[in-house]
Amino acid sequence: MAILKIKKYLGEGTLIIFSVLFALFINKAFESYQTNQRKAVALKSITQELYRNQAILDRWKDQHQTVLGRLTELIEGKNDSLKQAIASKTYLDLGFLTDNKSLIDAFLTNTAWESAKETGIIAEFDFEMTQKLTLVYKMQDVMTDRTLAKILDYYFDTSSHDMDNLDQVLIQFQLRFVELTGQELVMVTMYEEALEAVR
Numbered sequence: 202m203a204i205l206k207i208k209k210y211l212g213e214g215t216l217i218i219f220s221v222l223f224a225l226f227i228n229k230a231f232e233s234y235q236t237n238q239r240k241a242v243a244l245k246s247i248t249q250e251l252y253r254n255q256a257i258l259d260r261w262k263d264q265h266q267t268v269l270g271r272l273t274e275l276i277e278g279k280n281d282s283l284k285q286a287i288a289s290k291t292y293l294d295l296g297f298l299t300d301n302k303s304l305i306d307a308f309l310t311n312t313a314w315e316s317a318k319e320t321g322i323i324a325e326f327d328f329e330m331t332q333k334l335t336l337v338y339k340m341q342d343v344m345t346d347r348t349l350a351k352i353l354d355y356y357f358d359t360s361s362h363d364m365d366n367l368d369q370v371l372i373q374f375q376l377r378f379v380e381l382t383g384q385e386l387v388m389v390t391m392y393e394e395a396l397e398a399v400r
Contacts, residue, residue, distance in 0.1 A: 240325045246313035247334065248399050254309045254341065255392040261305070262385045268298045269382050272375040276368070284367075292362040293370060304352070309345055314338050330398040337388075337395040344384045352377045 274280040275287075287297050295304065314334060317323045323331055355361050355377060361370050 236322075236325060239320070239322050243313070243317040243320070243322045244326075244399050247317060248396065250310055250313040251337070251392055251396050251399070255389075255396070257307045257309055258385060258388055258392065260307075262382070262389070264299065264302060264304075264306075265378060265382050265385060267300075268304075269375065269378040271298050272371055272378060275371050276375055288364060288367055291364065293356070293364070293367075295356060298374075305349065309341050311338050311341065333391075333395045333398040337391045340384070340388060340391055344381070344388060348377070348381045348384055352381065 271280065271283065275284050278284075283297060287294065317326075323334075326334070352374070355373060360366075361373070363370065
């Protein structure tokens with residue numbers, strides 16, 4: 202009789218332990234599924250953001266190369282008619298250099314990347330992917346927050362509209378656009394590498 206009770210308790214105990222372990226397994230599997238879903242959504246958002254930023258950069262690169270080319274021609278004395286048109290104004294009109302287009306027609310975003318960091322889902326990304334994404338977004342910030350900001354700050358500085366000192370002003374703009382276009386060329390490769398990492 203005692204042996205039957207012991208067998209019964211052992212059977213019930215084993216069943217309880219098995220039930221708890223099975224519940225934990227199901228719970229863990231569901232958590233893993235949710236994590237994988239959040240990771241997939243984050244990667245899709247980051248991929249779309251990188252493609253959008255890449256398209257914006259392509260437009261910027263072409264436009265800024267054109268501006269740099271014009272600045273170089275002006276400094277080397279190869280476009281006197283353009284220089285005379287610029288000098289005829291009482292201020293430096295960037296429209297002569299940009300074909301009256303905006304210097305920046307859209308913003309490079311980092312919303313998907315910042316969201317992934319805030320939610321902590323980047324802990325699920327592999328190391329190499331995280332490295333490439335961190336690098337591309339840092340360089341993007343440097344280009345927009347520093348290099349482009351320097352160009353705009355210089356343009357809005359009153360000294361850049363001193364038409365008596367036009368040659369020096371053009372050289373200052375050329376130096377800044379050399380830096381910007383160089384960074385844009387680097388960003389082309391960085392976007393490709395980051396997109397390859399998230400595929």
